[in-house]
Amino acid sequence: MYCQVIVDIAHEDVDRVFTYRIPDGMQLEIGMRVHVPFGHRKDIEGVIVEITDTCDLPDARVREIKEALEDYPAVLPELIGIARYIKAHTFCTLSQALRLMYPAQMRGQRIREKKQQAVRLLLKDAAYSEGLARQKRAPRRYAILEELNGAEGHELLVSELCNRLGNCRDALRALDTAGAIEIYTRELQRKPYNEIEALSEKDPVLTEQQETVLSQILPAIDKGSGQFLLYGVTGSGKTEVFIRAVRHTARLGKTAIVLVPEIALTPQMVAWFRSRFGEDAAVLHSRLSAGERFDEWRRIRRGEVHVVIGARSAIFAPLTNIGLIIIDEEHEQSYNSDTTPQYDARVVGQQRCISSNAVLLLASATPSMRSFAMAGRGDYTLLEMPQRVHGRPLPDVHIIDMRRELTMGNKSVFSAQMLTGLTHCIESGKQAILFVNRRGFATFVSCRNCGYVVHCEHCDVSMTYHSVGNTLRCHYCGQEAPVPETCPKCGSTHIKYFGIGTQRVEDEMHKLFPNVTTLRMDNDTTQQKDAHAILLRRFQRKEAQVLIGTQMIAKGLDFPDVTMVGIVAADAMLNLPDYRSAEKTFQLLTQVAGRAGRADAKGEVFLQTYTPEHYAIQSASRQDYRAFFEAEMARRRQIKYPPFTVIVRNIYESLDEEKVHVSAQSGFDLIQAFFDRRQYLQKYIVYLRVMPCPIYRIKDKFRWEVLLGIIDIPVCEEAVGKMSEISGIPIENVAVLCQINPSSLM
Ligand code: ADP
Ligand code: ZN
Ligand code: ZN
Numbered sequence: 001m002y003c004q005v006i007v008d009i010a011h012e013d014v015d016r017v018f019t020y021r022i023p024d025g026m027q028l029e030i031g032m033r034v035h036v037p038f039g040h041r042k043d044i045e046g047v048i049v050e051i052t053d054t055c056d057l058p059d060a061r062v063r064e065i066k067e068a069l070e071d072y073p074a075v076l077p078e079l080i081g082i083a084r085y086i087k088a089h090t091f092c093t094l095s096q097a098l099r100l101m102y103p104a105q106m107r108g109q110r111i112r113e114k115k116q117q118a119v120r121l122l123l124k125d126a127a128y129s130e131g132l133a134r135q136k137r138a139p140r141r142y143a144i145l146e147e148l149n150g151a152e153g154h155e156l157l158v159s160e161l162c163n164r165l166g167n168c169r170d171a172l173r174a175l176d177t178a179g180a181i182e183i184y185t186r187e188l189q190r191k192p193y194n195e196i197e198a199l200s201e202k203d204p205v206l207t208e209q210q211e212t213v214l215s216q217i218l219p220a221i222d223k224g225s226g227q228f229l230l231y232g233v234t235g236s237g238k239t240e241v242f243i244r245a246v247r248h249t250a251r252l253g254k255t256a257i258v259l260v261p262e263i264a265l266t267p268q269m270v271a272w273f274r275s276r277f278g279e280d281a282a283v284l285h286s287r288l289s290a291g292e293r294f295d296e297w298r299r300i301r302r303g304e305v306h307v308v309i310g311a312r313s314a315i316f317a318p319l320t321n322i323g324l325i326i327i328d329e330e331h332e333q334s335y336n337s338d339t340t341p342q343y344d345a346r347v348v349g350q351q352r353c354i355s356s357n358a359v360l361l362l363a364s365a366t367p368s369m370r371s372f373a374m375a376g377r378g379d380y381t382l383l384e385m386p387q388r389v390h391g392r393p394l395p396d397v398h399i400i401d402m403r404r405e406l407t408m409g410n411k412s413v414f415s416a417q418m419l420t421g422l423t424h425c426i427e428s429g430k431q432a433i434l435f436v437n438r439r440g441f442a443t444f445v446s447c448r449n450c451g452y453v454v455h456c457e458h459c460d461v462s463m464t465y466h467s468v469g470n471t472l473r474c475h476y477c478g479q480e481a482p483v484p485e486t487c488p489k490c491g492s493t494h495i496k497y498f499g500i501g502t503q504r505v506e507d508e509m510h511k512l513f514p515n516v517t518t519l520r521m522d523n524d525t526t527q528q529k530d531a532h533a534i535l536l537r538r539f540q541r542k543e544a545q546v547l548i549g550t551q552m553i554a555k556g557l558d559f560p561d562v563t564m565v566g567i568v569a570a571d572a573m574l575n576l577p578d579y580r581s582a583e584k585t586f587q588l589l590t591q592v593a594g595r596a597g598r599a600d601a602k603g604e605v606f607l608q609t610y611t612p613e614h615y616a617i618q619s620a621s622r623q624d625y626r627a628f629f630e631a632e633m634a635r636r637r638q639i640k641y642p643p644f645t646v647i648v649r650n651i652y653e654s655l656d657e658e659k660v661h662v663s664a665q666s667g668f669d670l671i672q673a674f675f676d677r678r679q680y681l682q683k684y685i686v687y688l689r690v691m692p693c694p695i696y697r698i699k700d701k702f703r704w705e706v707l708l709g710i711i712d713i714p715v716c717e718e719a720v721g722k723m724s725e726i727s728g729i730p731i732e733n734v735a736v737l738c739q740i741n742p743s744s745l746m
Contacts, residue, residue, distance in 0.1 A: 003028060003065065004050035006094050007038055008107065012728060015093040018046075019055055020065045028065065031073030031080060033106070035066040045069065045107060047098050049080050069109065072301070074102040076318050078355055085351050090740065091724035092341035100316050100341065103297050105290045117158040119172060120182045121148035131180050140171040148181065158183070209385045210241050216383060217241070217361060218248050221323055224357035227350065229330070229375040232385030233623060234365045234594025235392060241385075242326050243276050245361065250280065250306040254323025254358075259345060261332040262286060262311040263532075263552050270309065277307050284310030284317065287530070312337065315345040315352070322356040325349045330362035330371055331587055333580075342740050346371070365594060365625075366587040369636065370643045372629055395565070395596040395603030397621040401612045402569075406448045406494065413508050418566050418606040425564035426516055426545060430601065432564040434509070434548045435592045436502045436522075437572040444575040445472060445483055449492035451610035453575050454484065462575040464694050465497040478691040505568055506548050513546075521549035554591045563603050565596040570609040570617055578745055579641040582616040586628045589620035640686045643712060647741050648723040650706040651693065654734040657702045663734045664690050664704035667726050671706065674722050681719055684711040695746045701735075 004017035020036055022028055030051055035043035043066050055062060075083070075098060083097035090097075099107070123131040128149060135141040143165050148154055162168055175181045206214070213230060220226030232238045246256045260269060265285045273281055282296045282305040300308055301318040308317040312335055315325070327335065327346055335345040346362065353360040362371055362380065375382040388394065400415045410416060425432045444462040446453045454463050456474035463472035463481060472481045487495045502522045509518055519539055526532045532552070539547045540559060547553060567589065574585045589607065596603025609617055619628035637644055650667055654660035668690035675682055686709035693703035708723055710716045720740060727738035 002052050002055040002062065003048045004052070005034065005036055005046040005065075006049055006098060007036065008045040008047070008095050008099070009038075010093050010096045012093060015095065017049060019057055019062055021055075021059075021062050022051075023064050026065065026068070028068060029073050030077050031075040033069040033074045033102075035069060037063050037066065042066075047075055047080075047095075048073075049094075069106075074106065074301075076101075076320065078320075078352070079316060079318065081355055082316070082348060082351060086341050086343050086348065089347070090341045090343055091721050091738075096341050100313065100343070101318070103290070103294045105294060110290075116186055118155055118184055118186050119144075119148065119158060119161065120184065121145065121151075121154040121180070122182055123180050131178075138171070138174075140165065140168050141175055144168060144171055144175060145180065204240065206240065206244070207237060207389055209387060210237055210244075213241055213383045213385060214244055216381065217245050217359065220359045221245065221249055221252065221254075224323070225359065227353070227360040227380045228362065228383050229367060229371050229380040230361060230363040230383045230385070231367050231372070231375075231625065232363065232365060232383075233388060233394065234591065235388040235394075236365075236385035237389040238328070238363050238385065239272070242328065242361075242363075243273075245324055245326070246277070246307055249323040250277075252323060254321050255306050255319040256308070256324040256326065257314060257317055257319065257322065257349070257352075258307065258309045258326045258328065259312065259314055259335070259349070260309065260328045261334050263334075264329060265309070265311055273307070273309050280305055281307040281309060282317075284308060284314040286311060287532075312345045315348045322352060322358045324359050324361065325353055326361045326363065328363050330364045331366050331368040331583075333584075336741065338739060338742055338744075340738070342738075365623075366590045367625070369583060369629065369632060372625075373633065373643060393602050394623055395593055395605045397593055397605040397607055397623075399612045399617065399621050400606060400608045402608050402610050403449060403451050413505055413568055414512070414566075415606070415608055418608060419512070421564055421604055421606050422513075422546075422566060425604075426513065428563075430563040431539070431542065431559060431561045432546045432566065433553060433559075433562055433592075433595055434505055434546060434566045434568060435553065436505050436548065436550060436568045437570075437588070445495060445497050446571065446575070446610060447487035447490060447492055448494035448496075448610070450487060450490040451571075452487050452489040452495070453571075453611075454481070473694070478689060502548050502550060509546060509548065516546060517544040518546045518548055519544040521547060521553055523550070526552070551588060554588055554595070559595065561601075562595055563601045565592055565603065565605045567592055567605070567607045570607050571611060574609075574611065574614060574616060579636075579639070582614075582632055582635070586616040586620045586625075586632075589617065590623055590625070593620070593623065640709070640711070642741055645686050645709050646712045646716065646720055648708045648710070648720050649739045649742050649745070650723055650727045651737045651739065652704045652706075652731075652734055653698070653701045653737070655701055656733055659731075660702045660704050660734055663731050663736070664706055667729075667736070668706045670726050671708065671719075671723060674719070678718075681710075681716065684713065684716050684719075686710060693746070 001022040002019055003022055005020055006017060007014060028048060028051065030048055032048050034046055034048060036046050038044040079101045083094060083101060086092065086097040087094045132142065132145050135145060144161060147161060147164060148156060158172065172183060176183050217228060230238060242258060246258065249256045262285060270283055282300050284293065284296055288296065297318065299305055303320065308314055308319060310317065327349055330346060337343050350360055352358065371380065374380050398417060400417050402415060405415045422432060444453055445465055454472055456463050456479050458479060463474050465472055470483055472483055484495055486493050502520055506518055506520050519535055521535050525535065538544060570585065570589060573588060574581055593605045596605050607617065607621060611617065615631045616628060652660050652664040652667065671688065675685065688708050690704065690706045693705050696703055710719055724738045727736045
């Protein structure tokens with residue numbers, strides 16, 4: 001017997017199968033990881049992707065498999081198919097795609113099951129009394145037998161016995177030799193959620209909307225096919241729909257994956273699911289330790305759970321017999337991986353559904369442009385939940401024009417109106433959330449008097465302020481401009497770069513309300529493991545009345561006592577140099593506003609902005625997704641951005657400033673030469689440029705990029721592949737990374 005192996009080397013030259021002979025008596029299956037000799041190296045890890053009876057190569061040239069690394073296939077056959085799909089669509093090697101399928105620490109065997117030694121009593125009844133009598137003169141052995149006889153199941157951990165009786169390993173060995181007991185190792189499972197109180201929630205009576213939606217989803221699960229986009233406003237009760245659909249799937253003996261964005265995978269969310277599924281659910285997310293992750297993965301692999309809840313990479317959970325894949329907050333950019341392999345969890349999910357006859361359910365209060373457009377084309381069945389549970393009203397949103405505040409002499413971060421709302425909320429003993437968008441580092445220049453923002457003359461994005469050289473630069477075309485001293489529109493001198501951070505808001509809060517307790521949640525305060533969870537729990541327990549935070553507080557949280565939400569500066573996101581800034585702003589504002597008034601009290605949202613007329617702000621204030629979608633699609637079509645185009649970005653990084661520039665330039669020349677040879681592709685190019693990255697230096701490394709925008713039609717895939725291939729050419733001391741539709745263009 002022979003097998004075809006993909007060796008675990010991420011290099012295009014070896015990106016194919018290699019044939020090995022299976023030694024007599026070795027039991028191997030497709031998907032098992034093995035050690036094989038490779039070139040002059042003695043053992044390299046690999047994955048078996050095929051087993052055959054015959055082999056075309058002369059026998060002398062075929063080497064033998066050395067050993068299997070596990071006694072089960074680490075990669076399910078279905079997931080080998082998915083890996084092949086990812087290789088074909090993201091231009092990575094098959095070995096890289098296969099690495100997605102099992103915990104990283106299994107490579108190089110950096111992690112193992114945690115084993116414990118235990119002892120079991122073998123003597124029963126009369127034999128026990130006899131055995132005990134025989135040990136009369138050996139008090140330690142005598143005690144061991146007594147302890148075991150009294151223990152549940154007649155077994156105990158060795159560590160536990162030693163705790164009770166002192167070191168008794170010699171006595172144990174003697175008893176083992178005598179055949180009175182058996183010493184064995186058993187696996188210890190690391191459980192990531194011991195600390196969470198398992199709430200046992202009762203099932204609520206479904207609302208009419210939930211019933212209607214489920215009446216379409218459940219039959220599809222029975223049938224084993226269907227792709228849905230569930231568009232439900234915040235608070236419409238989507239989670240309950242998920243739970244019922246998952247339970248239905250489990251009843252059919254099938255399994256389900258529920259993907260949620262990493263930051264929404266709060267202990268709240270996990271506890272909620274576990275309260276309904278208990279041991280039947282496994283959780284995978286990046287805050288798990290390597291050991292916990294490995295143990296959860298193996299629990300899933302052994303078929304001990306029906307449901308897996310997790311962030312992006314949980315889409316590769318080794319479940320068999322999948323009946324349902326749910327992707328909550330499907331618009332989240334974090335479902336796109338930015339590092340190789342650059343897969344999109346939504347696309348992988350769709351593929352797994354097709355190969356397993358499962359139902360795909362995407363859900364969001366603010367669907368992505370792409371998914372809503374696909375639903376419009378009929379690729380997905382659109383399901384809608386336009387009302388909140390029990391007719392709870394959507395919050396009132398007050399748009400506050402910050403340009404007027406300035407003319408009235410208010411230079412504080414709070415407008416008069418927001419301050420009134422905040423005071424009212426605090427005095428009535430309710431809770432408030434203040435949202436500050438301080439993401440990334442790019443800043444833009446705006447006029448505090450009229451709201452004017454410096455935009456590029458050639459592109460529909462704001463220009464980015466670079467403190468080095470004190471200039472503005474367009475990130476899309478490279479155009480540079482000086483920072484204006486007076487506003488070109490109104491002549492005011494109050495024109496400068498923008499940026500309010502969480503710290504500044506908290507300071508001002510303390511000045512205005514010295515007796516009010518606040519919590520701050522941002523990158524600085526959530527560095528430690530579980531910090532996120534602890535802060536949220538404190539807020540939930542009302543240890544603080546006001547929560548101040550960045551986008552990490554925007555999603556999925558359900559605080560019944562929050563009646564006021566303040567958005568301190570809606571513009572910070574609107575003016576990021578990113579074609580998706582309007583979409584992101586709309587999503588964020590809608591999600592944040594959705595935090596207010598979740599229980600019985602009506603919520604109020606105060607939204608401060610310098611551009612109150614912007615369509616993203618207007619439609620978000622009315623939670624009018626459709627109006628936003630129409631306006632944004634029209635703009636995207638006109639300026640040729642995704643979903644009409646694909647953006648490919650090759651980033652060059654090096655400590656050597658000269659070299660990184662030269663390397664990027666030659667990468668650019670290569671792609672240009674490629675297009676010169678393929679005239680028919682040229683008309684699809686929207687832009688092709690080489691320039692320094694907006695963040696020019698990170699960790700002492702200088703950064704350049706080659707940026708390609710091309711119409712998203714099949715014939716152009718070749719160009720995307722070429723960019724990827726160019727990025728794979730090794731350059732000494734320069735790292736090159738290829739990103740396709742990257743989530744950030746910094
Ligand atoms: P969404 O995810 O759509 O924003 P949630 O699933 O968080 O909304 O639901 C909003 C609130 O409504 C939650 O507090 C949830 O417990 C509650 N809820 C959902 N369905 C029902 C129901 N059928 N009856 C009563 N309460 C419900
Ligand atoms: Zn102005
Ligand atoms: Zn430009």
